[in-house]
Amino acid sequence: MKIHNFSAGPSILPESTIKNSADAVLNFAGTGLSLLEVSHRSKEFVAVMDDAIALVKELLDLPAGYEVVFVGGGASTQFCMVPFNLLAKKAAYLNTGAWAAKAIKEAKGFGEVVEVASSKDAVYNYIPKGYEVPSDADYFHITTNNTIYGTEIRKDLDVSVPLVADMSSDIFSRPIDVSKYNIIYAGAQKNLAPSGVTIAIVKEDALGKMDRHIPTMLDYRTHIDKGSMFNTPPVFPVYSALQTLKWLKENGGVAAMEKINIEKAGILYDEIDRNKLFKCTVEAAEDRSIMNVCFIMNDEYKELEKDFFDFATSKGMSGIKGHRSVGGFRASIYNAMPKSSVQALIDSMKEFEAKH
Amino acid sequence: MKIHNFSAGPSILPESTIKNSADAVLNFAGTGLSLLEVSHRSKEFVAVMDDAIALVKELLDLPAGYEVVFVGGGASTQFCMVPFNLLAKKAAYLNTGAWAAKAIKEAKGFGEVVEVASSKDAVYNYIPKGYEVPSDADYFHITTNNTIYGTEIRKDLDVSVPLVADMSSDIFSRPIDVSKYNIIYAGAQKNLAPSGVTIAIVKEDALGKMDRHIPTMLDYRTHIDKGSMFNTPPVFPVYSALQTLKWLKENGGVAAMEKINIEKAGILYDEIDRNKLFKCTVEAAEDRSIMNVCFIMNDEYKELEKDFFDFATSKGMSGIKGHRSVGGFRASIYNAMPKSSVQALIDSMKEFEAKH
Numbered sequence: 001m002k003i004h005n006f007s008a009g010p011s012i013l014p015e016s017t018i019k020n021s022a023d024a025v026l027n028f029a030g031t032g033l034s035l036l037e038v039s040h041r042s043k044e045f046v047a048v049m050d051d052a053i054a055l056v057k058e059l060l061d062l063p064a065g066y067e068v069v070f071v072g073g074g075a076s077t078q079f080c081m082v083p084f085n086l087l088a089k090k091a092a093y094l095n096t097g098a099w100a101a102k103a104i105k106e107a108k109g110f111g112e113v114v115e116v117a118s119s120k121d122a123v124y125n126y127i128p129k130g131y132e133v134p135s136d137a138d139y140f141h142i143t144t145n146n147t148i149y150g151t152e153i154r155k156d157l158d159v160s161v162p163l164v165a166d167m168s169s170d171i172f173s174r175p176i177d178v179s180k181y182n183i184i185y186a187g188a189q190k191n192l193a194p195s196g197v198t199i200a201i202v203k204e205d206a207l208g209k210m211d212r213h214i215p216t217m218l219d220y221r222t223h224i225d226k227g228s229m230f231n232t233p234p235v236f237p238v239y240s241a242l243q244t245l246k247w248l249k250e251n252g253g254v255a256a257m258e259k260i261n262i263e264k265a266g267i268l269y270d271e272i273d274r275n276k277l278f279k280c281t282v283e284a285a286e287d288r289s290i291m292n293v294c295f296i297m298n299d300e301y302k303e304l305e306k307d308f309f310d311f312a313t314s315k316g317m318s319g320i321k322g323h324r325s326v327g328g329f330r331a332s333i334y335n336a337m338p339k340s341s342v343q344a345l346i347d348s349m350k351e352f353e354a355k356h
Numbered sequence: 357m358k359i360h361n362f363s364a365g366p367s368i369l370p371e372s373t374i375k376n377s378a379d380a381v382l383n384f385a386g387t388g389l390s391l392l393e394v395s396h397r398s399k400e401f402v403a404v405m406d407d408a409i410a411l412v413k414e415l416l417d418l419p420a421g422y423e424v425v426f427v428g429g430g431a432s433t434q435f436c437m438v439p440f441n442l443l444a445k446k447a448a449y450l451n452t453g454a455w456a457a458k459a460i461k462e463a464k465g466f467g468e469v470v471e472v473a474s475s476k477d478a479v480y481n482y483i484p485k486g487y488e489v490p491s492d493a494d495y496f497h498i499t500t501n502n503t504i505y506g507t508e509i510r511k512d513l514d515v516s517v518p519l520v521a522d523m524s525s526d527i528f529s530r531p532i533d534v535s536k537y538n539i540i541y542a543g544a545q546k547n548l549a550p551s552g553v554t555i556a557i558v559k560e561d562a563l564g565k566m567d568r569h570i571p572t573m574l575d576y577r578t579h580i581d582k583g584s585m586f587n588t589p590p591v592f593p594v595y596s597a598l599q600t601l602k603w604l605k606e607n608g609g610v611a612a613m614e615k616i617n618i619e620k621a622g623i624l625y626d627e628i629d630r631n632k633l634f635k636c637t638v639e640a641a642e643d644r645s646i647m648n649v650c651f652i653m654n655d656e657y658k659e660l661e662k663d664f665f666d667f668a669t670s671k672g673m674s675g676i677k678g679h680r681s682v683g684g685f686r687a688s689i690y691n692a693m694p695k696s697s698v699q700a701l702i703d704s705m706k707e708f709e710a711k712h
Contacts, residue, residue, distance in 0.1 A: 003388045007395045010591060018381060018390045025378035032359045034374045036550035036596060039363045039675060072428035072552060073573060076587040080571035102572075109569045189588055194392035196428060196552040196590030213465045215436035216458075217429060231432040232545055234552030235366060236592055240392060319395060 004341040006331045007319030008147050008292060009169065010189040014336045017193070017243040024239055035239055040232050048242050049228055055245035056199065059172065059253055063179050069200050069223035070241070072234050075168045075187035077218075078198060079103045082141065082164055082183055083110035084218050085207055092116050092137040092161070096153075097124045097146035098325070103166060107141070110212075116140070123326060124149040127287045133159045139182055145170035147190075148323040150280075150294030150330065151287045156180045162206065170291050171199070172248060173335060174258035182206040183220075188237060190291070191335050192244050197237035248335070257335050258290075264333050264342045265290035271346045275353050277301045277308070281326055296328030301356070308352050315348045360697040362687045363675030364503050364648060365525065366545040370692045373549075373599040380595055391595055396588050404598050405584055411601040412555065415528065415609055419535050425556050425579035426597070428590050431524045431543040433574075434554060435459045438497065438520055438539055439466035440574050441563055448472050448493040448517070452509075453480045453502035454681070459522060463497070466568075472496070479682060480505040483643045489515045495538055501526035503546075504679040506636075506650030506686065507643045512536045518562065526647050527555070528604060529691060530614035538562040539576075546647070547691050549597035552590045604691070613691050614646075620689050620698045621646035627702045631709050633657045633664070637682055652684030657712070664708050671704045 005012040021035075028035035029044040038045060049070070056068045071077075079102055083091065087110045095101055095118035107113045114137065117128035124146060133140045140159050143166045145152045152170060157163060162182040171186040178184065182203045189195035202220045216222050222230050228238075248257065269288060272280045272295045281294045297305050305328065312320055312329075322328040333342055361368040377391075384391035385400040394401055405426070412424045427433075435458055439447065443466045451457055451474035463469045470493065473484035480502060489496045496515050499522045501508045508526060513519060518538040527542040534540065538559045545551035558576045572578050578586050584594075604613065625644060628634045628651045637650045653661050661684065668676055678684040689698055 005389055005393055007393065010393055010395060010588065012393050013390070018392055021392065022378050022381035025374060025381060033361055033674070034369070036374055036377065037361055037363065037366055037368050039366060040551065072430060072590070073433065074428060074587045077429065077573045080573060084571075106571060109571060187588065189591075194592050195396065195588040196593055215440075215462060215465060217433045217436060231430045232366065232543065232551045234428070234590060234593070235545075236550050237552055237590070318389070 001316045003316050003318050004344055005318050006333070006337070006341075006345070008323075008330060008332045010195050011319075011332055011334050012336045013193070013240070014244055014247040016247050017240055017336075020243045021236070021240045035236060038235075040229065040235055045235060046229075048239055049233065052238055052242040052245060053228065055242070055249060056201070059245065059248055060176055060178055060201065062201065065204055066178055067202050067204055067224045069202065069220065070228045070233055070238050071198050071200060071223055072196065074195070074198055075099075075166055075185060076102065078166070078185040078200065079106035080109070081218050081220070082185070083107045084212070084214050085210065085220055086139050086164065086182060087111045088138050088210060090114065090134065090137050092133045092140045094128065094131070094140070094142045095120060096127055096143050096151060097149055099146070099166065099168075100143040103141060103143065124151065125281050126284055127151050127153055133161060135160045137161045139164045141165070145289055145291050147292050147332070149326060150282050150289045150292045152289035152291065154290070162203070170289070172254055172257060173261050173291055175254050188241055193237045193241035195237070197234045197241060199241070244336075260339065261290040261333070261335065264337065264339050265293060268293050268331060268333065268342055268346060271349055275349050277304065277353050277356065278349065281328070291332065291334055293331045293333060294322060294326055294328065296322070296326075304356065311352050312345065312348045315344065317345055317348060320345070357672045359672050359674050360700050361674050362689070362693075362701070364679075364686060364688045366551050367675075367688055367690055368692045369549070369596070370600055370603040372603050373596055373692075376599045377592070377596045381592075391592060394591075396585065396591050401591060402585075404595055405589065408594055408598040408601060409584065411598070411605060412557070415601065415604055416532055416534055416557065418557065421560055422534055423558050423560055423580045425558065425576065426553050426584045426589055426594050427556060427579055428553065430551070430554055431455075431522055431541060432458065434522070434541040434556065435462035436465070437574050437576065438541070439463045440568070440570050441566065441576055442495050442520065442538060443467045444494050444566060446470065446490065446493050448489045448496045450484065450487070450496070450498045451476060452483055452499050452507060453505055455502070455522065455524075456499040459497060459499065480507065481637050482640055483507050483509055489517060491516045493517045495520045497521070501645055501647050503648050503688070505682060506638050506645045506648045508645035508647065510642075510646065518559070526645070528610055528613060529617050529647060531610050544593060544597055548600050549593045551593070553593035553597060555597070600692075616695065617646040617689070617691065620693065620695050621649060624649050624687060624689065624698050624702060627705055631705050633660065633709050633712065634705065637684065647688065647690055649687045649689060650678060650682055650684065652678070652682070660712065667708050668701065668704045671700065673701055673704060676701070
């Protein structure tokens with residue numbers, strides 16, 4: 001039986017990423033050695049790192065003055081790296097979920113933090129609007145996609161201060177106007193690579209303005225200056241990332257991804273809205289994520305939740321259980337998720353409805 | 357031709373680690389999914405993490421009150437995590453190489469740092485002795501194996517304050533008396549796993565005594581409390597680490613490793629001392645590393661350096677070029693290096709000598 005991997009992350013990757021990564025574990029770039037045991041200073045791996053950085057720049061159309069780094073530690077480490085490097089006095093944050101809240105908590109260790117708006121009271125089921133960002137804030141931090149709740153900010157916001165964005169779960173899902181951001185960061189384990197590497201896109205001009213002591217590994221300049229080779233990088237995850245970046249380019253880049261992502265999410269939201277058994281947890285169409293689609297049973301069918309989970313599982317759907325704070329179901333349909341798998345989920349929803 | 361991988365790191369791993377890791381990239385634990393795309397919260401991966409932590413405890417015979425964490429960011433991040441968590445006022449450091457010097461540099465951002473001794477003047481070709489460690493230091497930091505220079509502290513030192521050790525390149529090469537240490541840390545990419553994960557062994561009692569703000573990800577307690585699952589861990593490197601830990605146990609554990617490591621290093625040092633063409637850069641036998649064996653051409657044969665490099669390369673020796681600060685050659689013979697490969701290097705040294 002074909003397994004459809006709707007896991008929220010680590011999550012589905014292109015088949016070519018998986019196959020090429022497995023091959024390289026056995027024989028890397030014709031060296032006769034495993035990718036796991038070659039020096040990161042070997043010319044073969046230096047080329048991997050250089051190509052990966054160049055492809056991120058190309059795919060996201062980075063303006064001059066921006067650099068790309070690959071680092072370890074996850075997006076959670078970025079929660080403190082951002083204020084270490086950018087928070088001189090005051091920063092503004094938008095609270096759109098548990099991860100945004102963690103970023104806010106970390107920033108408070110470094111200066112004044114203004115939470116401009118929050119949707120916490122409604123279990124984060126919408127993206128707040130109409131808030132004001134203090135014009136004297138050093139930056140405005142947003143979490144563009146909220147995996148747990150299925151909400152997404154799919155536009156590059158217009159505010160009076162530079163943006164900083166956690167794009168862990170929707171980077172490469174659409175074109176971005178990078179010039180609006182001082183920093184974009186993303187844990188790789190959704191749309192890019194296995195876990196263990198984080199990508200950061202940094203405006204160089206924004207750095208070097210702090211009075212505080214920044215530990216070497218937490219200073220973006222360290223990694224920019226050394227081309228992400230200051231210390232031994234996470235070799236294997238970077239290699240896998242390169243395979244996905246190549247796949248992205250071969251498949252038309254981020255504009256093509258956005259088109260198909262909107263299409264995939266569209267047919268699934270349509271089915272949720274149509275099917276009498278289910279309802280979407282996010283009401284406003286413009287807030288609905290095209291990466292994570294969250295839905296629950298309609299009130300009158302609540303008792304069927306476990307039955308549908310078991311039914312869908314028997315049809316090959318994997319990882320569709322919703323986060324415990326939301327309940328119900330979550331279908332994560334990242335770039336690598338084929339439309340046929342989304343259709344298989346829709347078919348199982350229709351079939352289950354017909355039975356009841 | 358068989359390639360003998362003498363690379364200093366990332367470096368040779370057991371064949372079973374490489375094979376099992378490649379297999380899991382294609383199908384992890386019979387799930388039908390790749391290890392690269394499964395949730396770190398899946399029962400199959402939770403078991404991997406639990407088993408890896410348990411095996412580290414078993415292999416290094418951890419006393420009660422010590423915990424093991426797997427984190428990202430490399431040993432370079434530990435250079436600041438150690439003082440973040442342990443340096444209240446003053447710390448003592450032993451300067452035995454470039455990596456020790458980097459650890460010292462980081463610690464200076466947090467308090468008074470006493471460099472008790474240094475072998476820098478002699479290109480770090482010996483381990484200083486006869487120094488005094490201030491009895492009011494919060495800890496005494498050592499780098500047990502100095503990859504670049506081929507020196508090693510192969511005993512657990514007796515000093516009046518708790519030890520902290522960077523064991524990146526010799527952890528699991530010998531039994532350790534863990535009770536003498538507050539923290540032992542090691543980047544995994546020598547004796548354990550591919551790069552991208554760092555292991556830290558932490559005495560829990562030593563934590564929680566700082567006044568300073570410690571960012572969440574840099575606080576060892578975060579990772580201890582959540583069993584190294586506070587955020588998404590580097591799934592693939594942890595899986596590979598578990599394969600090596602199993603191999604270690606099957607092969608008699610760290611005591612058996614020490615025996616064979618001494619034997620492997622012994623025959624190579626004997627050949628260097630005997631062969632008229634070469635000399636070891638480390639004179640004192642007790643300072644010679646059993647992990648990295650550094651040697652250069654004898655003065656009267658200096659012009660043969662490139663010839664020997666080419667000759668050895670033609671015989672399948674890979675990664676034997678010495679670090680630029682030392683020159684000559686470096687044979688890294690970590691746990692996974694079979695004696696037969698060391699013998700192949702020795703044979704090529706003998707054969708090259710016979711030609712000249």
